[in-house]
Amino acid sequence: MGEKKEDRRVGRTRRLMQEALMALVEEKGYERITVQDILDWADVGRSTFYAHFRDKDELLLSWFEHLRTLFEQQQQALLTARRTGNAPEVNIVLDLFRYTGKHHKLYKAISGRESGEMIRKYLHRYLSGLLQPVLEGLRVSRRTLPVPVEVTTHQLVSSLLSLMTWWLDHNMPYPPEKMEEMFRILTRPSIEAALGKGAARPKEEAAVNPKGNDDSATSFYNLFIDPFCCPGR
Amino acid sequence: MGEKKEDRRVGRTRRLMQEALMALVEEKGYERITVQDILDWADVGRSTFYAHFRDKDELLLSWFEHLRTLFEQQQQALLTARRTGNAPEVNIVLDLFRYTGKHHKLYKAISGRESGEMIRKYLHRYLSGLLQPVLEGLRVSRRTLPVPVEVTTHQLVSSLLSLMTWWLDHNMPYPPEKMEEMFRILTRPSIEAALGKGAARPKEEAAVNPKGNDDSATSFYNLFIDPFCCPGR
DNA sequence: TAAGAAAAAGTACATAGTGTTTGAAAATAA
DNA sequence: TTATTTTCAAACACTATGTACTTTTTCTTA
Numbered sequence: 001m002g003e004k005k006e007d008r009r010v011g012r013t014r015r016l017m018q019e020a021l022m023a024l025v026e027e028k029g030y031e032r033i034t035v036q037d038i039l040d041w042a043d044v045g046r047s048t049f050y051a052h053f054r055d056k057d058e059l060l061l062s063w064f065e066h067l068r069t070l071f072e073q074q075q076q077a078l079l080t081a082r083r084t085g086n087a088p089e090v091n092i093v094l095d096l097f098r099y100t101g102k103h104h105k106l107y108k109a110i111s112g113r114e115s116g117e118m119i120r121k122y123l124h125r126y127l128s129g130l131l132q133p134v135l136e137g138l139r140v141s142r143r144t145l146p147v148p149v150e151v152t153t154h155q156l157v158s159s160l161l162s163l164m165t166w167w168l169d170h171n172m173p174y175p176p177e178k179m180e181e182m183f184r185i186l187t188r189p190s191i192e193a194a195l196g197k198g199a200a201r202p203k204e205e206a207a208v209n210p211k212g213n214d215d216s217a218t219s220f221y222n223l224f225i226d227p228f229c230c231p232g233r
Numbered sequence: 234m235g236e237k238k239e240d241r242r243v244g245r246t247r248r249l250m251q252e253a254l255m256a257l258v259e260e261k262g263y264e265r266i267t268v269q270d271i272l273d274w275a276d277v278g279r280s281t282f283y284a285h286f287r288d289k290d291e292l293l294l295s296w297f298e299h300l301r302t303l304f305e306q307q308q309q310a311l312l313t314a315r316r317t318g319n320a321p322e323v324n325i326v327l328d329l330f331r332y333t334g335k336h337h338k339l340y341k342a343i344s345g346r347e348s349g350e351m352i353r354k355y356l357h358r359y360l361s362g363l364l365q366p367v368l369e370g371l372r373v374s375r376r377t378l379p380v381p382v383e384v385t386t387h388q389l390v391s392s393l394l395s396l397m398t399w400w401l402d403h404n405m406p407y408p409p410e411k412m413e414e415m416f417r418i419l420t421r422p423s424i425e426a427a428l429g430k431g432a433a434r435p436k437e438e439a440a441v442n443p444k445g446n447d448d449s450a451t452s453f454y455n456l457f458i459d460p461f462c463c464p465g466r
Numbered sequence: 467t468a469a470g471a472a473a474a475a476g477t478a479c480a481t482a483g484t485g486t487t488t489g490a491a492a493a494t495a496a
Numbered sequence: 497t498t499a500t501t502t503t504c505a506a507a508c509a510c511t512a513t514g515t516a517c518t519t520t521t522t523c524t525t526a
Contacts, residue, residue: 114346114350116350117345117347146415147418151396152419155392155399155419158391159388159391159392162387163388181379182384185379185423186380186388187423189422189425190419190420190423192422193421
């Protein structure tokens with residue numbers, strides 16, 4: 001926070017180049033963009049570009065970091081709103097579907113390419129960092145689990161990302177709410193199986209109520225989908 | 234099968250180039266290989282290369298198709314052995330872990346790159362093609378499912394691939410058997426949840442035996458892991 | 467084993483893009 | 497205003513791709 005205060009030009013040109021990238025990405029897809037294209041669109045010099053980014057990928061990444069920041073701010077706002085007033089429940093999975101849905105053009109333009117893989121990794125790392133501590137906290141006993149928490153985390157994040165991928169690849173045939181529901185159906189039983197039976201349930205009822213409609217499971221789920229209670233970064 | 238019989242040179246040079254690719258891939262990783270490298274290693278002319286493959290990617294893909302063929306032949310052999318004599322059960326997931334484990338160097342060399350994404354897609358398509366008809370056959374009723382079979386398929390295949398990815402990325406810290414077990418733990422309950430309660434269980438026992446050790450679930454699982462009973466391609 | 471077909475080699479080249487290097491000009495912060 | 501930082505323009509070295517064309521070699525088959 002105590003940074004030196006950056007030159008106005010720096011922010012401006014960085015923004016210009018990011019805007020150029022986005023415009024071009026929607027126009028012709030990421031991989032087919034050349035540095036020259038960006039230069040022309042943003043109307044900046046070649047050397048200027050390389051003064052800011054090592055290559056095209058770094059520019060793309062900077063844009064995703066920007067998006068991530070916006071998303072985090074939005075989530076934080078929701079959380080504080082929920083704590084103070086009577087705001088709706090926070091559901092990060094649902095919000096993720098909504099958020100990515102809004103940016104589907106960007107996704108389309110990079111999916112299936114090297115850039116797509118890059119972003120997938122980026123998101124995977126990010127989400128795993130959020131989720132893993134939560135799952136660690138949820139494990140019922142300290143005994144060895146049938147599946148290591150690290151693997152469960154990986155699995156869960158992969159599931160989410162793959163669902164999103166499917167959704168976007170198929171032009172979002174269902175609303176985000178439906179997708180969130182599917183995700184819940186598909187993953188909740190797995191989590192319980194992996195973390196040990198009755199994981200994350202209040203101590204009272206442990207093995208009763210085999211139907212999945214109990215509130216305890218739901219509340220567990222809210223824990224899972226509310227990672228900001230355990231700041232992961 | 235009634236092909237014209239190919240010129241001996243064709244097979245030889247194709248094989249030479251594939252071998253070159255593999256040798257180089259282990260040496261410096263896929264993306265850093267140039268066509269020239271391949272030419273030098275295989276000792277073939279430039280124009281020859283382009284007479285066979287449009288580009289580097291096509292060469293890589295041809296290699297994976299080769300590997301897939303080998304794998305399928307192995308599976309077929311196991312299946313017929315099982316039908317005739319008293320061979321062990323066929324478990325395609327386990328075999329997949331074993332098979333990819335044997336080729337982990339290749340995986341390492343392409344993971345995380347554009348090529349990795351390409352291969353991931355290739356495998357995804359291939360496995361989905363095998364699995365989807367099986368799942369279609371398993372659905373209990375014709376009513377609308379909470380999760381479309383297509384999504385469940387996608388989800389399941391993604392899970393498998395992501396587990397494999399994790400396993401290879403971490404230098405195979407567990408034996409294939411353990412991985413197959415984890416995969417079963419993580420996905421079996423999801424499948425049942427997605428296909429409807431009691432899916433793929435013999436009609437008799439439907440909702441009893443909440444512990445997961447029943448043979449019916451296992452047999453169901455064998456169905457899932459034995460896609461060759463419903464030829465998908 | 468000879469003729470004809472097919473494949474591979476050799477060579478050169480057109481094309482395209484990347485990332486670096488200069489020194490001068492412009493914008494900014496102080 | 498002045499010193500500093502950033503930007504710009506232009507040229508350039510480099511790497512790699514994919515194509516075109518001719519000559520040579522190898523294979524098939526009759």
